[in-house]
Amino acid sequence: xxTQLPPGIKLETVDDRxxxxxxxxxxxxxxxxxxxxxxxxxxxxxxxxxxxYVHRGEEKMAEYRNYIQNVPHLERPVIHDSSNILYPxxxxxxxxxxxxxxxxAKYIRVIAAxxxxxxxxxxxxxxxxxxxxxxxxxxxxxxDRELFIDLLEAMSGARVTHAYLVPGGxxxxxxxxxxxxxxxxxxxxxxxxxEYLAVFYKNPILISRTEGTGILxxxxxxxxxxxxxxxxxxxxxxxxxxxxxYDVYENLDFETxxxxxxxxxxxxxxxxxxxxxxxxxxxxxIRKMPxxxxxxxxxxxxxxxxxxxxxKRVESGRGALGYYIVSNNRPEPYRxxxxxxxxxxxxxxxxxxxxxxxxxxxxxxxxxxYWPVEADx
Amino acid sequence: xxxxxxxxxxxxxxVKHLAIRRFTLRYPEQKLKFxxxxxxxxxETGVGIAGLRGRHILYHEHCTGCQLCSVACEGIAEAIGMVxxxxxxxxxxxxxxxxxxxxxxxxxxxxxxxxxxxxxxxTNDYELSSFTKSALIYTPAQLAIKPKxxxxxxxxxxxxxxxxx
Numbered sequence: 001x002x003t004q005l006p007p008g009i010k011l012e013t014v015d016d017r018x019x020x021x022x023x024x025x026x027x028x029x030x031x032x033x034x035x036x037x038x039x040x041x042x043x044x045x046x047x048x049x050x051x052x053y054v055h056r057g058e059e060k061m062a063e064y065r066n067y068i069q070n071v072p073h074l075e076r077p078v079i080h081d082s083s084n085i086l087y088p089x090x091x092x093x094x095x096x097x098x099x100x101x102x103x104x105a106k107y108i109r110v111i112a113a114x115x116x117x118x119x120x121x122x123x124x125x126x127x128x129x130x131x132x133x134x135x136x137x138x139x140x141x142x143x144d145r146e147l148f149i150d151l152l153e154a155m156s157g158a159r160v161t162h163a164y165l166v167p168g169g170x171x172x173x174x175x176x177x178x179x180x181x182x183x184x185x186x187x188x189x190x191x192x193x194x195e196y197l198a199v200f201y202k203n204p205i206l207i208s209r210t211e212g213t214g215i216l217x218x219x220x221x222x223x224x225x226x227x228x229x230x231x232x233x234x235x236x237x238x239x240x241x242x243x244x245x246y247d248v249y250e251n252l253d254f255e256t257x258x259x260x261x262x263x264x265x266x267x268x269x270x271x272x273x274x275x276x277x278x279x280x281x282x283x284x285x286i287r288k289m290p291x292x293x294x295x296x297x298x299x300x301x302x303x304x305x306x307x308x309x310x311x312k313r314v315e316s317g318r319g320a321l322g323y324y325i326v327s328n329n330r331p332e333p334y335r336x337x338x339x340x341x342x343x344x345x346x347x348x349x350x351x352x353x354x355x356x357x358x359x360x361x362x363x364x365x366x367x368x369x370y371w372p373v374e375a376d377x
Numbered sequence: 378x379x380x381x382x383x384x385x386x387x388x389x390x391x392v393k394h395l396a397i398r399r400f401t402l403r404y405p406e407q408k409l410k411f412x413x414x415x416x417x418x419x420x421e422t423g424v425g426i427a428g429l430r431g432r433h434i435l436y437h438e439h440c441t442g443c444q445l446c447s448v449a450c451e452g453i454a455e456a457i458g459m460v461x462x463x464x465x466x467x468x469x470x471x472x473x474x475x476x477x478x479x480x481x482x483x484x485x486x487x488x489x490x491x492x493x494x495x496x497x498x499x500t501n502d503y504e505l506s507s508f509t510k511s512a513l514i515y516t517p518a519q520l521a522i523k524p525k526x527x528x529x530x531x532x533x534x535x536x537x538x539x540x541x542x
Binding site: 064065066068069071072073136143146147150153154155156157158161163171172173174175176184185188195198199200202203204205207294295296297298299 | 380383384386387389390391400401402409411412413415416418422423424425426427428429430449451452453483484485486487490499532534539
């Protein structure tokens with residue numbers, strides 16, 4: 001029986017050897033995203049990532065709310081990194097409305113952003129562990145993450161959706177004895193992170209699964225426009241906190257983590273090393289922070305932006321995260337465009353997975369530091 | 378490093394944790410202690426006071442029925458509605474006060490930021506589950522009740538690790 005197809009539509013002809021697999025969108029390992037993978041035996045012939053299952057129209061929603069009301073819903077794409085996704089929004093709106101931020105608020109923001117970066121990386125690492133069948137590495141970071149969640153809960157009042165950074169500073173001052181408690185828990189986390197080495201990063205089973213898989217060369221990393229830890233794992237020294245310092249990052253003492261290998265192991269090791277740098281930043285910021293002073297500039301109700309446009313970006317847990325905001329003399333923005341690291345790193349998938357074993361797919365996929373909800377927005 | 382050596386080292390690192398006290402908070406029996414009495418806001422300075430953003434508390438003697446909390450919630454969760462109350466207050470001529478639907482509330486606390494009369498704060502009460510959706514709608518009378526809190530567990534860090542006791 002032959003069915004007449006409408007003109008212009010052809011059925012895809014596939015080799016008998018090739019089988020098409022749908023990884024996701026409901027699979028717990030893929031996140032809310034589908035990978036259309038064609039396999040020849042155990043080897044991947046081609047991979048076509050298909051995002052868009054959790055698109056929530058954040059950018060359109062932002063056009064109907066004023067600059068303060070946008071704060072709670074704009075952090076929803078990555079609730080585990082909610083301070084970092086709000087950071088560029090606050091920087092952009094401050095430039096648009098001409099708001100000065102108090103010095104102490106800048107330091108508190110940096111502390112919140114770095115604590116949140118650690119929370120995100122630990123969560124990501126927990127999932128990377130369970131992707132590779134390492135359940136200890138799922139339990140340990142998920143438990144240690146609780147230390148920093150408690151700190152941010154004391155700071156902001158919420159466990160994950162903090163809504164702590166606002167245009168003009170932060171919502172409230174630090175609670176009493178926060179600095180002391182923060183330093184104690186940061187020290188403890190550093191001690192715990194060193195234990196991850198023997199269990200996970202120096203574990204021969206992990207090394208055999210990740211070393212040499214999904215190699216992204218330095219030129220390819222630049223050509224494909226990757227960002228964040230993927231770019232740094234391929235040997236490019238690029239960190240927005242160093243190259244375009246925002247707020248007080250230029251006063252703080254830290255280094256950019258760079259690795260040359262560009263394989264899955266390097267891509268998973270760079271965020272781990274970045275947590276040590278984050279701990280360094282937190283310690284330095286607490287030391288250099290002004291001990292008292294205002295933390296929030298009072299805005300007039302329903303502030304209006306001029307006829308202007310502005311683009312600001314920061315280094316989030318997944319790479320460069322930028323906001324492009326256009327305003328037209330109204331209390332609401334005319335257009336908000338969010339550019340995120342997750343989506344930009346997704347383009348590597350077809351390149352990295354070609355010729356890989358199907359079993360190595362999770363090792364490559366999650367090493368890209370991909371967050372499906374953020375990519376769709 | 379040999380493969381066998383690496384695996385033994387990994388196992389050894391895990392085995393050490395048999396002697397370390399458990400980190401998990403046993404939640405219904407133990408409850409974490411929070412700073413302060415919940416998130417509050419000082420409208421004079423425009424800066425909040427750190428605390429947990431839990432269920433709200435409404436001070437009837439301060440509320441003027443100005444609806445600013447309801448307006449602040451409009452684009453966020455639309456959880457706050459103004460309802461008539463059978464109370465007479467000098468400052469509240471219209472006799473309307475906020476009623477909060479916790480099925481919708483996202484606990485962002487922007488309504489607390491919006492209140493200029495020290496009437497709406499948040500508390501440390503976060504256990505709001507109920508069997509019906511209608512029980513999640515808190516009337517002004519329910520919001521006025523101060524919650525009973527028994528949260529006393531703090532994280533302890535020593536040489537043997539971190540524990541909640």
